[in-house]
Amino acid sequence: MKKILTCLIICCTVLRIRAENGHELWLRPRTALPVRVICERSSPALAIARRELEDGWVGKADASVVLAFTKDRAIKGDGFRLGQRGIEAKTDAGILYGVYELLRRQQTGLPISEEVCNPSYERRILDHWDNPDGSIERGYAGGSIFWRKSNPFAITDGDKVLWQQYARADASVGINGAVLNNVNASPLILSTDYLARVKAIADILRPYGIRTYLSVRFSSPVQIGGLTTADPLDPGVENWWKEKIKDIYQLIPDFGGFLVKANSEGQPGPQDYGRSHADGANMMADAIRPFGGIIMWRAFVYKASDKDRAKQAYAEFTPLDGQFRDNVIIQVKNGPVDFQPREPFSPLFGAMKKTDVMPEFQVTQEYLGQAVHLVFLAPMWEECLKSDTWQGGPGSTVAHCTDGSLYPQRYTAIAGVANIGLDSNWCGHPFAQANWYAFGRLAWNNRLTSGQIADEWLRLTFYPIQRQRKEPAGYQADWETHFLQPVREMMLRSREAAVNYMMPLGLHHLFSANEHYGPGPWWAPQKVRPDWTPPYYHKADTGGIGFDRTNTGSDAVSQYHEPLRSQFNSLFTCPDMYLLWFHHLPWSYRMRSGRTLWQELCYHYEEGVRQVREFQNIWDKVRPYVDDERFVLVQSKLRSQSSNAQLWKDACLQYFGQFSRQPIPPDIERPVHDLDDIIRDDTMRR
């Protein structure tokens, strides 16, 4: 039926726009002009650089581009200098990144001026939560591109092509690392058969400058090593890791290191043996140090018994500051709870002054509508990176606290949990590709704005390819006015819309059950630990709503540096967007808007629904500028998003309305679902 629809509807454009399934991402084939590439050296990476230029050159025909190596100290790591003559860099990867930057500027119409571009983070890593059986935890775009269930060790030409396409896309935005498996790691990943496959993948990624990493299970020595303990201070354990690491480096000499989730959500860890996170991380760090590897140790820890989950990572890790080896880097999620639509930044940023710290963002939209909702995440990451921690005085943004500009770090790194799967368009939702793109771009340059990134991505991904040569005069200006501007606006407003229709005003974790998609502020089965249920977070009752984290509550505010501590603690200065994160307030609380808290909540949910409807309108209007395949897919997903938004609003307002005991203001559209029905349908799905 969708095909019929697609076929029947006549495109209003002058020229037919080529159907696109999105597999080409932002790297769509161009009709290139001739170019002469001059490079004194040769290597697999340089060969790629040359081919990219030849295949994608849309600059002056028959121009010459020089790819040159330099010792210029202005260029750091894999950075490069862009100039009229070409690209200078210190490394092969630097040349490659320069080529991609040059082509991007050509294709987006940006000026190419003399400029040095250095990466903000040395390691820009995608964490794939892919399981050896081919499934992906929190993956919404099909199975794993790395692993599969049947015939798991066969490596086909198709696999190799896909891995290469993946590597190219990563490199084109500056990503230089990939953790190939889930942080909830199977010990099997360190078995000989799996390591052989890891090596095959690493060999494909390497020419694109991408290092391979693995997540490891702390108890691997017991589970696949036959030892009786995984105690990090046990010499047998230490030895097992050393041997295993040696094996890995024999296969993959540039192996990046390990990512470890330990003593978190049921994962084994050093605390099982009475040891600290530092003991565990350092043992591994020592074992991998001779090979140049690093240990990324996650700070995402919390216990069911604690009264405020938001405090726990800080409480557990700050006492260990200074105790970690210099090849350990603590991986900290952007917020103190768990990738919610909005959280304040984690207080660990800037607090561990003697320890390398790396931010972990979630590219896959676990809590943001998965592959259904159009939510551009760059604004969320930008909000976090630009948050001032005050840990080193004013201007100590999360970006500065992690990129080495505030504290010396042996390593700087940033991780994004990937949203990539076997779907032909990689990410499930065409606009979810923008989040992959944005993560890479921000990892390279953490000063970029969301608007710049959206602009680039839209130009690369949606400017009609067929038109390059024969478009009518004025077409580009028309496209910019009628497609680029409204769609960019939609992207930039999309995250705030999601916050509005899901959990505004600092509310968080209102999801039903474990799939983290639909609303479930009521969801609290007896068997489930309280800190995995929404009532733990919203604390709504007839007295009010919100989590009191002030100094008379859980005192989580004290984990923030002044003046934030006081700012968050006081109702007069706490920003509305964090209000119910830090405060439990009566329903009649008078907001700055003049509305009561209850009314304000209603207006936010309503606003969210209206915003998505407006996105639908925006998208429907750009039909003449988009190929049918992507147009229809996005249109369909926006419809689902719109009805989901309505469901969120209906569920939350009716659920909280039981406590507020106040009606929904009359100028707000009425619910179309009964709360009873929503709960029943939700329960039936379990």
Place this chain on the structure above:
Amino acid sequence: MKKILTCLIICCTVLRIRAENGHELWLRPRTALPVRVICERSSPALAIARRELEDGWVGKADASVVLAFTKDRAIKGDGFRLGQRGIEAKTDAGILYGVYELLRRQQTGLPISEEVCNPSYERRILDHWDNPDGSIERGYAGGSIFWRKSNPFAITDGDKVLWQQYARADASVGINGAVLNNVNASPLILSTDYLARVKAIADILRPYGIRTYLSVRFSSPVQIGGLTTADPLDPGVENWWKEKIKDIYQLIPDFGGFLVKANSEGQPGPQDYGRSHADGANMMADAIRPFGGIIMWRAFVYKASDKDRAKQAYAEFTPLDGQFRDNVIIQVKNGPVDFQPREPFSPLFGAMKKTDVMPEFQVTQEYLGQAVHLVFLAPMWEECLKSDTWQGGPGSTVAHCTDGSLYPQRYTAIAGVANIGLDSNWCGHPFAQANWYAFGRLAWNNRLTSGQIADEWLRLTFYPIQRQRKEPAGYQADWETHFLQPVREMMLRSREAAVNYMMPLGLHHLFSANEHYGPGPWWAPQKVRPDWTPPYYHKADTGGIGFDRTNTGSDAVSQYHEPLRSQFNSLFTCPDMYLLWFHHLPWSYRMRSGRTLWQELCYHYEEGVRQVREFQNIWDKVRPYVDDERFVLVQSKLRSQSSNAQLWKDACLQYFGQFSRQPIPPDIERPVHDLDDIIRDDTMRR
């Protein structure tokens, strides 16, 4: 959860309003004042009249009311004269109707002036489509109040109480007949055991002036009589019916007669034996005549082979005009197809000048949202009754053509297909009670307006009972302004809203499958006869939409009397509301509004959705004036109606959009469902 909600929300009224489950209908108990009832005769009906006055008197305390019999020729049949002293009538039933009218005027605050009130139709009948197994065809309010599956012949006190409550409600609005079983009749209804139960019911209904009728299956002589034929000209068959009728009248001396659906939708009939409808009806009429009974013979006939179902009743019955016995009355549905949200009136009205004809309305909302949508049907019936057929010159309305004022009729009658079941509120939806009420009121007086009826019904059904004695000054005026006016408006607009969101501009029968609830303009399984599928009716293709019934099409227009024939035939004069009933038009057809047909269709669907949302708003605002139980139920049903309306709009606009090949205008809210998904969900439900 609903209970929690109900309990938690504090009622904003000064006084608590008594919870009501709706079982008392418009006859809610009052705190009566003393009254002296004077009546010279006594009978069961008069005893009821006396009790009603004593229990419901809210006029002057200690007044006297005289119930008197008269021979005044101004009073017809069961009519009555209302006066300052009391009520005069010719029959017991007339006295009873006068009492209900008097109490209604007291309770609604209408003046009681000297006035003669005569019924428009002599027989005012509810057709119950109840099956002997206790189910109800097109029933949406629980099982049958007359029949049940288990222990079918036991008669409990509960049964009798319910039948009496039913009879009282009927009598209070002037209904004086009940067909106790489905027109798709089981022959079993004429068996001894079932007739015993019919007698028991008739005995309860009788004091309320209600006659009992039965639907019979034409083939009963074969199926339960052991005959080899049901040929109406066969003497054995004739004799069987005579004997059966004699048996019935021995049990029920005032038995009303038979309702027959013959040679229609697979039901047996005289045509099975090469006989005409007249042959069949007359045989039965002759058999029942000695007992004073009538035969109501349905004109609802059509064959799968014919090209325009709308023409068939007229084509089959007008040639028989004059051939029917005078105790046969032809029962004609309001429209030529089948109880659609909007149809022009059936051309049979006024066309059969030598035959008694009675209108059949459908009180149960088979095609109008069943017990979920709030749709007040009086405007639809008023539209039909006031339609001018021109058959006897201008002013020959359907009302005049059927109530004996235009043509002499031995019998006048009107039937409504009941919406009554075992649900505690009788009709499933609290507002569906208004349709039962309205049918009775219009049957009594076919000149009443929908507005008058809605006003009466709302005052009787919703004015807070607890307040009668102690309400604050000005409460009634406040109630009228803030409850009565907006809710009456909502009722009066509700049918047009349903037309808008289901099938505007003369579209009809767009329902999916046989349950006649959700949208299914695409629904056309190969095994289903075409005239039971929507494409037969809408005929949408890329060339346009609508059923061409003009004189160059099926020529159904020719069944209407001039000037209607020309009016409907011409695009310049055909009303918009019947446009696609009579015309197949291109999508680009320019409407009077200036919009194209496609755009106009879009705006109608959109308007329907917005109207239901407005109904939600209206209802939510009247919360202080309504008891919680009914408030919450109506609120919940309006929510479903609102999301159903959205689904109708999304389904129809996307389905037709495939043919119109035009986008939905940008100022119309975008669909939130994909057509593919709607069709898939619909298919999965089958």
